[in-house]
Amino acid sequence: MDVGIDLEGSFIQSVTDLGVPAGAAKAIWMPLPMILMLIGATVGVLVTTWLERKISAAAQQRIGPEYMGPFGLLVPVADGLKLVFKEDVVPAKADPLLFTLGPILVVIPVFLSYLIVPFGQNLAIANVGTGVFLWIALSSVQPIGLLMSGYASNNKYSLLGGLRAAAQSISYEIPLALAVLAIAMMSNSLSTIDIVEQQSEYGLLGWNVWRQPIGFIIFWIAALAECERLPFDLPEAEEELVAGYQTEYAGMKFGLFYLGSYVNLVLSALLVAVLYLGGWSLPIPISMVAGWLGVSETSPWLEIIDASLGITMTILKAYFLVFLAILLRWTVPRVRIDQLLDLGWKFLLPVALVNLLLTAALKLAFPIAFGG
Amino acid sequence: MNLATGVQVVSFGILAVMMIGAALGVVLLSNIVYSAFLLGGVFVSIAGMYLLLNADFVAAAQVLIYVGAVNVLILFAIMLVNKRQDFIPLPRAWVRQVLTAVVSLGLFILLSTMVLATPWSFSTGPAAGDNSIVLIGQHFFSDFLLPFELASILLLIAMVGAIILARREFLPEQTLATELEQPVLTLPERPRQLVSVASDRNSSLDKVERQK
Amino acid sequence: MLKFLKQVGDYAKEAVQAGQYIGQGLAVTFDHMRRRPITVQYPYEKLIPSERFRGRIHFEFDKCIACEVCVRVCPINLPVVDWTFDRASKKKKLNHYSIDFGVCIFCGNCVEYCPTNCLSMTEEYDLCTYDRHQLNYDNVALGRLPYKVVDDPMVTPLRELVYLPKGVMDPHGVPASSRRAGTIPAELDEQEAASN
Numbered sequence: 060m061d062v063g064i065d066l067e068g069s070f071i072q073s074v075t076d077l078g079v080p081a082g083a084a085k086a087i088w089m090p091l092p093m094i095l096m097l098i099g100a101t102v103g104v105l106v107t108t109w110l111e112r113k114i115s116a117a118a119q120q121r122i123g124p125e126y127m128g129p130f131g132l133l134v135p136v137a138d139g140l141k142l143v144f145k146e147d148v149v150p151a152k153a154d155p156l157l158f159t160l161g162p163i164l165v166v167i168p169v170f171l172s173y174l175i176v177p178f179g180q181n182l183a184i185a186n187v188g189t190g191v192f193l194w195i196a197l198s199s200v201q202p203i204g205l206l207m208s209g210y211a212s213n214n215k216y217s218l219l220g221g222l223r224a225a226a227q228s229i230s231y232e233i234p235l236a237l238a239v240l241a242i243a244m245m246s247n248s249l250s251t252i253d254i255v256e257q258q259s260e261y262g263l264l265g266w267n268v269w270r271q272p273i274g275f276i277i278f279w280i281a282a283l284a285e286c287e288r289l290p291f292d293l294p295e296a297e298e299e300l301v302a303g304y305q306t307e308y309a310g311m312k313f314g315l316f317y318l319g320s321y322v323n324l325v326l327s328a329l330l331v332a333v334l335y336l337g338g339w340s341l342p343i344p345i346s347m348v349a350g351w352l353g354v355s356e357t358s359p360w361l362e363i364i365d366a367s368l369g370i371t372m373t374i375l376k377a378y379f380l381v382f383l384a385i386l387l388r389w390t391v392p393r394v395r396i397d398q399l400l401d402l403g404w405k406f407l408l409p410v411a412l413v414n415l416l417l418t419a420a421l422k423l424a425f426p427i428a429f430g431g
Numbered sequence: 432m433n434l435a436t437g438v439q440v441v442s443f444g445i446l447a448v449m450m451i452g453a454a455l456g457v458v459l460l461s462n463i464v465y466s467a468f469l470l471g472g473v474f475v476s477i478a479g480m481y482l483l484l485n486a487d488f489v490a491a492a493q494v495l496i497y498v499g500a501v502n503v504l505i506l507f508a509i510m511l512v513n514k515r516q517d518f519i520p521l522p523r524a525w526v527r528q529v530l531t532a533v534v535s536l537g538l539f540i541l542l543s544t545m546v547l548a549t550p551w552s553f554s555t556g557p558a559a560g561d562n563s564i565v566l567i568g569q570h571f572f573s574d575f576l577l578p579f580e581l582a583s584i585l586l587l588i589a590m591v592g593a594i595i596l597a598r599r600e601f602l603p604e605q606t607l608a609t610e611l612e613q614p615v616l617t618l619p620e621r622p623r624q625l626v627s628v629a630s631d632r633n634s635s636l637d638k639v640e641r642q643k
Numbered sequence: 644m645l646k647f648l649k650q651v652g653d654y655a656k657e658a659v660q661a662g663q664y665i666g667q668g669l670a671v672t673f674d675h676m677r678r679r680p681i682t683v684q685y686p687y688e689k690l691i692p693s694e695r696f697r698g699r700i701h702f703e704f705d706k707c708i709a710c711e712v713c714v715r716v717c718p719i720n721l722p723v724v725d726w727t728f729d730r731a732s733k734k735k736k737l738n739h740y741s742i743d744f745g746v747c748i749f750c751g752n753c754v755e756y757c758p759t760n761c762l763s764m765t766e767e768y769d770l771c772t773y774d775r776h777q778l779n780y781d782n783v784a785l786g787r788l789p790y791k792v793v794d795d796p797m798v799t800p801l802r803e804l805v806y807l808p809k810g811v812m813d814p815h816g817v818p819a820s821s822r823r824a825g826t827i828p829a830e831l832d833e834q835e836a837a838s839n
Contacts, residue, residue: 082434117676122684157468188564189491196491199499203471206506210464222510225503232499249564276662390668406658 092184096173104321105135110378111385118389142314150307154211161208162308162315168197168204169322176329177252179339179369190249191239194330195232198285198323202228205294205304208316212307220303223396224294228285230403235281237411238274241418242267242334245429251333259340262347266337270429273414275335277407279380282327284403287320289388293396324381332376339369443483450476467509471502488563679813688799689792690814691806692766697749699767700742702785706761709735713753713762721746722753742785744770745778765789 067088074084109124109132116123124131149155172194177183187193202225209221243249245267246257258265268275284291295303305316332338341348345365394402422429453472460466474497481490521527571579683690692698709726725739754762767789772778792800801814802823809824811817826834 086434114676116680118672120675120678120680120682122680122682125684157464187487188562189487192488192495193491196495196499199495199503200475202503203468203498203506206503206510207468210506210510218510222507225507229500229503386669386672387665390672391665 096176096184097170100170100173100322100325101318103325104318105139106378107321107325107381108135108138110381114382114385115389118386139314142311142317145310147310147312148307150213152213153307154213157207157211158307159312161204161211161304162312162319164204164207165201166204166315166319166322168200169319169326172197172326175251176326177255177333177338178373179366180252183252188248188250190251191243191254191330191334192249194326195236195239198228199232208308209304212304214307216300216302217304217306220294220300220306223300224287224304227287227291227294227399227403230400231281231284231291231407234277234403234407234411235285237408237415238271238278238281239334241271241274241411241415244415244418244422245270251330251338255333255338255340258337259344262340262344263337263342265340267335271335271414271418273410274418275331277411277414278334279331280402281407282331283384283387284399286323286327286384288324288384290391290394291399292393293399296393324384325377328377328380328384329373331380332373336376336380338376339373341368341372439483442479446476446479446483450480463509464506467502467506470505471498474498474502486563488567683801687797688801689795690803691792691800692768693803693805696764696766696768697751698765699744699770699780699789700747700749700754700785701763701765701788702740702742702782703761704737704740704782704786706759707737707740708759709737710758712756712758716752716756718748718750718752719746740782740785741779743779745775766792 070088070091071081071084074087075081079087112131112134113123115121124134127133127137149158174184175187175190175194189196205224205228206221209217209219209224212218242254246254248254248257254267258267287294293303294300295305300306305313308316345361345368349361418429450473453469453476456469457466457473460469474493478490478493478498481487481493707724709724711724713722714720714724721742723739723741724737726735726737728734729736749764751764754764765788770778792798799815802817803814804812806823807814807817808821811821
């Protein structure tokens with residue numbers, strides 16, 4: 060476990076060398092990765108919205124944003140600025156307190172979930188033992204915020220959208236959790252770092268996709284449904300519900316919903332990358348490369364390269380999945396609400412249960428391949 | 432008192448105030464939707480307490496089950512039957528309120544004396560920490576096996592009941608025969624002679640058949 | 644038991660089939676990503692309208708004999724012909740003529756039937772105003788010739804797909820002298836003459 064760079068340790072060491080007590084040094088350290096992650100998540104959202112525009116345009120043989128900055132890169136910035144400076148309208152008969160609280164409750168759990176996303180051996184904010192379970196628990200708070208904003212808007216469409224969102228995320232949470240459970244069973248841990256560790260031994264071949272193909276598909280479908288991405292964007296289906304629970308929102312409150320949905324997409328993609336695509340590990344394990352080159356695995360420059368490559372790999376894998384989600388958005392038509400619930404309860408749930416049982420059986424039969 | 436314990440004490444205070452305030456709000460507010468949302472606040476504060484007690488798995492489970500499932504279902508139920516009614520003050524409502532207060536206070540006193548009277552055995556061992564999941568699992572499959580299985584059987588029964596309620600074919604057939612007999616609709620301005628027309632057609636059909 | 648297994652098998656088969664269909668759809672979407680965008684960056688680039696383009700109607704005041712055929716053939720009797728009978732020359736004298744392009748459907752019937760060819764179609768299509776009443780063109784406005792897309796120094800004229808050389812799909816950077824695909828009408832005439 061001690062392989063890799065210990066940024067926290069060296070930072071605290073250097074600050075205590077300046078004559079600051081150890082507790083205070085830790086207190087100074089603690090907010091740094093959180094702020095970094097907050098900024099990283101927001102920048103990730105900006106990149107994702109830009110990608111969404113560009114890839115959508117390419118899929119429809121258009122050009123997409125072009126004149127705002129090079130390749131229209133400044134479009135998300137302009138979007139954000141517009142949302143910040145827009146008038147914050149609260150409808151006259153809405154419930155102002157709940158109306159404000161709703162979007163906040165939607166956004167906070169998503170950002171909190173970034174706690175558990177690892178970018179490297181020691182590059183996670185918190186290596187909590189509950190790991191993925193914490194993410195599932197936090198994402199289950201979101202429907203309360205959606206229900207709250209749907210109710211507080213005092214609008215039929217909003218209320219229906221909120222109810223739909225809550226129903227959707229409750230029903231897709233279960234297959235999601237079952238898919239994660241199969242992974243946890245194989246890696247004997249809920250911690251995201253242990254899950255990646257367990258996959259990273261054999262490079263590309265060791266990734267969990269090969270051992271959990273069904274779980275991978277179930278997880279991805281359920282994650283798309285949790286993010287309300289297009290095949291499952293019923294809560295905000297424009298043709299039926301105007302914009303669902305977002306109907307009455309404007310300005311930064313709408314911006315929070317927008318931010319929340321894209322942060323959630325990136326987060327889901329990151330988690331798929333971590334759980335199924337080997338997280339930060341390269342397709343060819345770095346120790347093998349080091350062995351070929353005849354370099355010691357613990358030499359400092361190799362560790363730095365390893366860490367930066369790890370971050371790049373995680374982000375690359377996540378953005379590959381984001382790309383897939385955008386492609387799916389323009390391929391698959393929206394499902395009806397009964398089809399959505401049928402898919403969740405009558406297809407994904409039994410298949411996830413069978414997958415879990417199958418994993419358990421395989422784990423007992425082949426403890427070497429399935430993590431004994 | 433070092434930094435860590437200070438943070439702990441302060442967060443305990445905040446969580447306690449939040450929990451009691453939210454709980455009072457659940458009971459005292461007249462708007463039922465507010466009460467339901469505040470219930471979520473109570474559950475979250477309890478989860479925070481668990482976190483302070485180093486029980487992170489229990490905290491996450493608390494959030495997942497109580498906030499994510501129970502509270503959302505309560506909200507669902509409220510919002511699906513949300514019928515805005517004006518609050519009608521009952522005559523002599525204070526009697527009920529006083530009675531409720533007395534009962535609640537009695538319960539509170541009873542429970543607090545029990546809490547104070549019980550000789551709690553504080554565990555002196557180190558906190559389980561990240562290992563807690565493993566320990567919980569071991570307990571579930573050894574000394575707590577029976578309650579664990581009983582709980583799962585209870586859930587299974589609830590699920591079967593829900594399925595039976597959802598699939599109407601298992602419910603006894605309700606006889607709708609009397610309702611299905613609809614009255615014969617006629618136009619008010621020109622009452623049609625249904626019987627004669629029918630008999631005419633019959634007779635003409637009969638003729639055709641006879642000709643065959 | 645066997646029936647149940649068969650049901651499960653059929654269900655699995657259907658699920659796999661659905662997955663295959665989604666995969667096919669994804670392949671189509673993915674294939675579109677490598678195709679060239681068909682975007683025309685409108686105010687800076689414009690498509691050259693074809694010869695038979697039915698744009699804004701041009702009207703020559705002096706040719707008009709105020710016969711009102713255009714009004715009769717118009718589906719909605721749109722052209723307004725204001726004339727007086729001149730007793731001295733015993734002819735109709737046209738005072739005003741106007742067409743409201745906010746209502747016109749550009750069917751071209753008036754152009755088709757005009758006995759003196761005083762009406763004609765132009766290639767102007769971007770009739771944009773701040774007030775819909777400004778679309779009601781009088782005889783002066785109708786008599787103006789449109790600015791050609793090819794002559795506009797601010798605009799990059801782009802040829803439509805049919806007018807591009809053979810095998811070329813991208814209108815950008817095609818030299819003006821390059822010949823369109825297929826035979827042009829003059830050549831067709833020549834061929835016909837040669838065969839006769």
